[in-house]
Amino acid sequence: MSSTTDKPSTTAKEQITTTEKPVNQNKKTLEEDDEFEDFLVDQWPASTTLKDSKEFHTNLWEESWDDVEVDDNFTNDLRAEIAKYKQEHQ
Amino acid sequence: MTEMKSIVDFGDYFQEKYFDNYMIRYFQYNVREPSKILYMLNNEHQDEKVEEVYCLSKKIWQNIVEFDNRSNKRRALRVSHYKFLFESIDQQLLLMNRIAERETNWIIYPLFVLARELVKVTSHVTKILKMSPSYIERCARSVHRSFTLCLNDRNPIKDENRRGGVYMFINLEFKLYHWLENRDMIKNLVKVVKSRQEDRFEPLMPCDQSLCSKYNGQEVTYNYYMGQYYGCIENDYESAFTYLNQALFGCDTTYLKQMNQILILLIPFGLLSHRIFVGNQLLLQIQNEHLKRDKDKKESHGTHQWMCQKYYHSVIKCFQTGNLKKFDNILFNREYEIFFLKNGVYVAMQLLRERVLLRLVEQIYEMNDKTSILPFELILVGMKVQPSDDMESMNELECELACLISKKLIKGYLSHGNKCMVVSRTNPFPKHTLTSLK
Numbered sequence: 002m003s004s005t006t007d008k009p010s011t012t013a014k015e016q017i018t019t020t021e022k023p024v025n026q027n028k029k030t031l032e033e034d035d036e037f038e039d040f041l042v043d044q045w046p047a048s049t050t051l052k053d054s055k056e057f058h059t060n061l062w063e064e065s066w067d068d069v070e071v072d073d074n075f076t077n078d079l080r081a082e083i084a085k086y087k088q089e090h091q
Numbered sequence: 092m093t094e095m096k097s098i099v100d101f102g103d104y105f106q107e108k109y110f111d112n113y114m115i116r117y118f119q120y121n122v123r124e125p126s127k128i129l130y131m132l133n134n135e136h137q138d139e140k141v142e143e144v145y146c147l148s149k150k151i152w153q154n155i156v157e158f159d160n161r162s163n164k165r166r167a168l169r170v171s172h173y174k175f176l177f178e179s180i181d182q183q184l185l186l187m188n189r190i191a192e193r194e195t196n197w198i199i200y201p202l203f204v205l206a207r208e209l210v211k212v213t214s215h216v217t218k219i220l221k222m223s224p225s226y227i228e229r230c231a232r233s234v235h236r237s238f239t240l241c242l243n244d245r246n247p248i249k250d251e252n253r254r255g256g257v258y259m260f261i262n263l264e265f266k267l268y269h270w271l272e273n274r275d276m277i278k279n280l281v282k283v284v285k286s287r288q289e290d291r292f293e294p295l296m297p298c299d300q301s302l303c304s305k306y307n308g309q310e311v312t313y314n315y316y317m318g319q320y321y322g323c324i325e326n327d328y329e330s331a332f333t334y335l336n337q338a339l340f341g342c343d344t345t346y347l348k349q350m351n352q353i354l355i356l357l358i359p360f361g362l363l364s365h366r367i368f369v370g371n372q373l374l375l376q377i378q379n380e381h382l383k384r385d386k387d388k389k390e391s392h393g394t395h396q397w398m399c400q401k402y403y404h405s406v407i408k409c410f411q412t413g414n415l416k417k418f419d420n421i422l423f424n425r426e427y428e429i430f431f432l433k434n435g436v437y438v439a440m441q442l443l444r445e446r447v448l449l450r451l452v453e454q455i456y457e458m459n460d461k462t463s464i465l466p467f468e469l470i471l472v473g474m475k476v477q478p479s480d481d482m483e484s485m486n487e488l489e490c491e492l493a494c495l496i497s498k499k500l501i502k503g504y505l506s507h508g509n510k511c512m513v514v515s516r517t518n519p520f521p522k523h524t525l526t527s528l529k
Contacts, residue, residue, distance in 0.1 A: 035433055036269055037315050038348055040308040045343040050307075051350070052340040058372040061339075062361065075414045076454070079473055083458040086472045 098129045101148075105141050108194070110201045117148065118183075118205040120155060120176075140186050147186075151179045166220075173216050177226060180209045181233055188236045191253070199241065199256035199302060203263075206234050210263050217270070224271060231267040231276075234260055242287065242295070254295060255302040257284070258313050265316040274324055281320055307341055314338035315353055322356055323435030328364040335360060347381045354399045358407070359439040362446060366522050368407045374400040402430050406443075413451030415474060418444060448491055449500050452512075453520045463503075463519070466511040467492075485510065 047053055099113045116123050117130060132145045158164070158172045184205055191198045213230040216222045238260035244253040261280060268276040287295040303310040315338045322331030335357040342350050354369065354377075361367050378400045409418040421427050422440060431437040455473045456465060467485050474488070492512055495501045502521060503514035514520075 035352075036266065037312065037319075037352055040312070040343070040346060040349065043306040043308040045307060047307075049343045049345070050341050051344055054344050057344055058370065058376055061369055061373055062365075062367045073408075073412055075412050075417070079413075079451075079454060080458050082472050082475075083455060083469070086469055087459065 096127060096129050098131060101130050101132050101145050102137050102141055103133075104201075105138060105190070105194075108197050110197060114201055115204050118201060118208055120151060120180075120208060121211075123152070138190070140190050144183055144186050144190070147179050147183045151176065151183075154179075170220055170222070173212060173220060174222075176212045177209070177216055177230075180205070180212055181229065184209050184233045184237070188233070188240060191237070192240050195246070195251035196244075196253045196255060196302075199253055199259070200306070202237055203256065203259045206237050206260065206263055209233060210266060213267070214270075227267055227270050231264060231271070234263045234267065238264060242283075257295065258298045258301050258303045259306065259309050262309055262312045262316060265320075277320060277324065281317070308343075311338045311341045311349070314341065315349075318353075318356060318360070319435065322360045322439065326438060328360045328439065331360045332357070332364045347377055347384070351377055351381075351399045354403075355434050356436060358399070358403050359436045359443060362407075362410060362443055363439055366446070368410060369403075371400075371404065371407070374403070398430065402427060406440075409447050410443075410450055413447060413449075413454045415444075415447050415451055418447045445491060445494060446500075449495055449520070452492070452495070452501065456514065456519065463514050463516055464511050465514060466509075468510065470512075 051057055097113065099117075101114075101117065104110055104114050113128055113130075116128070130145075130148070132142065134142075154172065154175055158168075161168065184202075187198075187202050187205055191202050209230055213226050216226050217224055238257060241253045241256040241260060246252045261284065264280055265277060268274075268280070284295065288297065298304075298310055298313050303313060314334045318331045318333075318335035318338060320331075321327040321334065325331075335353055339350060339353045339357060342353065344350070354374070358369050361369065405417065405421060408414070409421070422444065428437070431440045451473055452465070452470060455470055456462075459465065459469065467488055470488060470492075471485065489505060489507070492501070493505060496503060496505065496512075499521065501512075501514060502517075502519050503512055505512050
């Protein structure tokens with residue numbers, strides 16, 4: 002009798018510990034340090050900045066919204082749905 | 092043959108009013124090289140305070156050497172050592188502040204280096220040894236004195252005035268207030284600087300014309316903190332974007348981690364303020380370069396340093412395509428949610444949702460042969476492309492479209508009776524133009 006009553010209580014305990022674990026992990030990541038890291042030096046020549054960089058891709062900002070890949074699943078599905086709607090409502 | 096030791100008279104700096112690398116290294120306790128430099132103080136005609144600074148430095152250095160030689164560094168020993176360091180460097184900064192009050196601006200950089208040293212010790216005391224945050228408060232008070240003696244310098248000779256040093260101390264204060272999680276202190280600091288910049292008679296020079304223009308690492312740091320302030324605290328994404336964009340382009344490209352940290356804020360703020368996005372190329376480049384360097388160094392810093400690419404790749408993609416459903420999934424993903432919360436962009440991400448909807452409407456408009464009448468039903472069809480349980484109702488959609496129109500993101504009007512939106516024939520989805528962003 003006692004063994005049957007004991008069993009569910011232990012599983013309940015296990016359940017608690019398994020559900021607690023991810024919560025603790027998340028808490029840890031939230032508290033992790035993510036402040037802006039200090040630079041090792043205070044000065045550098047203009048030539049090594051991103052602005053004057055030759056090795057880095059500096060054309061950073063893209064404004065064009067038209068060069069979206071046409072083979073994107075979502076875009077294709079959307080186009081098909083709109084075409085279907087248009088046909089039905091003509 | 093043994094290398095010649097340089098002999099440096101610490102008092103000379105104050106008498107001749109200049110500093111050099113030896114003086115800077117004098118205050119950088121972790122990089123000082125006693126085997127190469129011998130510091131001394133000629134006692135004649137010396138100032139009492141300078142002598143005190145010198146004596147404290149000797150004691151600090153002695154303590155560091157003794158501590159380094161101990162094989163068993165128990166916690167109690169570490170605590171007492173760092174407590175001593177904190178008290179002594181704090182005392183030194185106090186003295187240097189007093190000295191600086193009657194000096195010209197030559198003293199700013201050495202004073203800053205000393206103040207930063209105190210911040211470093213404070214970081215160790217509170218973060219590694221987990222001691223009371225009151226150390227942060229005390230440190231902030233001392234640094235604030237350095238800040239004020241710069242800000243309130245009334246010396247009319249521009250080349251001697253200390254005001255150019257203001258921004259370097261602000262950077263230290265920003266850091267300390269972040270540790271204290273005190274937004275009000277940050278707000279006050281920004282307010283004070285702003286009001287001084289707008290002063291009618293003696294306006295404070297902007298950061299890029301201050302001493303920071305020489306120490307560009309500090310300029311980048313200032314721009315980062317200001318961008319973070321405007322974007323994460325004030326929700327002013329336009330100003331945040333300007334500061335962060337400047338920070339990114341001014342950054343030395345060897346500092347990949349800092350570039351990544353700037354981008355974590357810049358990407359969502361750029362999308363919100365200018366509807367522009369960072370090309371995947373730079374993000375990939377940062378990630379690859381980082382992996383390469385890790386490999387060269389045969390060490391791994393974990394995934395956190397190139398998170399930007401990981402977390403924003405799909406966000407940007409949703410933006411381009413208008414995939415609202417996928418965007419919602421990203422927002423509800425626990426890992427992503429924590430990332431956004433940690434970096435202070437959670438609110439921005441919530442606001443971005445309506446921009447994804449905007450892109451979807453724009454896509455539908457284009458696919459519908461740019462017909463100016465867009466029935467709600469058609470937009471709903473578009474929204475249901477990837478079906479979900481919580482389908483939006485027509486009323487909800489109408490509200491969201493009304494928001495977009497009121498924010499001038501769509502030029503058009505809603506017809507409730509006909510259940511449709513009518514958009515302008517000319518430029519129905521206006522975009523903010525970009526001018527000289529680089």
